[in-house]
Amino acid sequence: MVKPKYSPEEALKRVKLMMKYDSSKTLNENRTIVEQADISGDIRDLKDEISSFNSDESEIIKIIQKYKSKADFDKLAKAYQEKYNVDFGTSVYQAINSNDPTESKQLQDHLATLGITATAQSTGDGRGTFKWEFSSKETAPTDTTPSTERQKNINKVYCSVKDGKITLPDSAMNGVRWESYVETYKLTDAEITTAKASCKKETSKPKYTPCTPNNYVRGCKSDVVKKVQGCLNMVAKYQTGNFGPITQGELKKLGKGFENGFKDADVEIICGTKNENPYAAYVNAEVEDGGNVKASEAPTQTGGDKAEG
Secondary structure, three states: OOOOOOHHHHHHHHHHHHHOOOOOOOOHHHHHHHHHHHHHHHHHHHHHHHHHOOOOOHHHHHHHHHOOOOHHHHHHHHHHHHHHHHOOOHHHHHHHOOOOHHHHHHHHHHHOOEEEEEEEOOOOOEEEEEEEEEEEEOOOOOOOOOOOHHHHHHHHHHHHHHHOOOOOOOOOOOOEEHHHHHHHOOOOHHHHHHHHOOOOOOOOOOOOOOOOEEEEEOOEEHHHHHHHHHHHOOHHHOOEOOOOHHHHHHHHHOOOOOOHOOOHHHOOOOOOOOOOOOOOHHHHHHHHHHOOOOHHHHOOOOOOOHHHO
């Protein structure tokens, strides 16, 4: 039996639901009861922090970040206003304002992922409010260019995903499954495509796989290939056992078709007809002609693809 996988937040909600489950009510009714209990606790904690002489702005942010959809945040704000008869934005501004740029930006960035624009408005006497501007659609703004705050956050989250989970230690999203994030924030296909393109692509060198016994072709590696490379008088740094473009080029010089691959029985032939040191003829010519060999005539062995080395 395959067990469902839950994110830490999903697991907590599931435990709460099971602990408070009323069998006389439907599942949706039970969920509503749990949600209402959570909101009641959160608005109480928010009020305590906001009213505190030395409020902890980071705790206020953490509570608000628990609400991962526009509808849920709206419920929180309305519940707070109904409970304490004060505008939620005005209360939040008491604790987080222009004097707290870090927390203010965290609040605005989080709400931006929900499609909500939070604007701090000061009245000039040390007071003010946060105005929440909700987009007309349930999804976030359609502008998916990397310059928008929402897209930047999505890019960062997507590029951190490993084994299906978000890995951002300093974020409330850490450990949350990517699928849950997509569903919660209503990500569009265009946003996901942009996020994929934003990740730094890892460059990798060509990989050589072990050669099949008695079959040595380009792209494989073997001690037999290394032996052949020695027979071909290849430069030491290219005698790696990797059958790459340099080895293929040297085999082609033999004119026997071995550049397309060779067998164990071909090794003696290759080693018996190995390439003469390409410089030998010029050394001899230098002796015979009194050293009049032009530098431009001397052969060179180019490195080609460094991956072979």
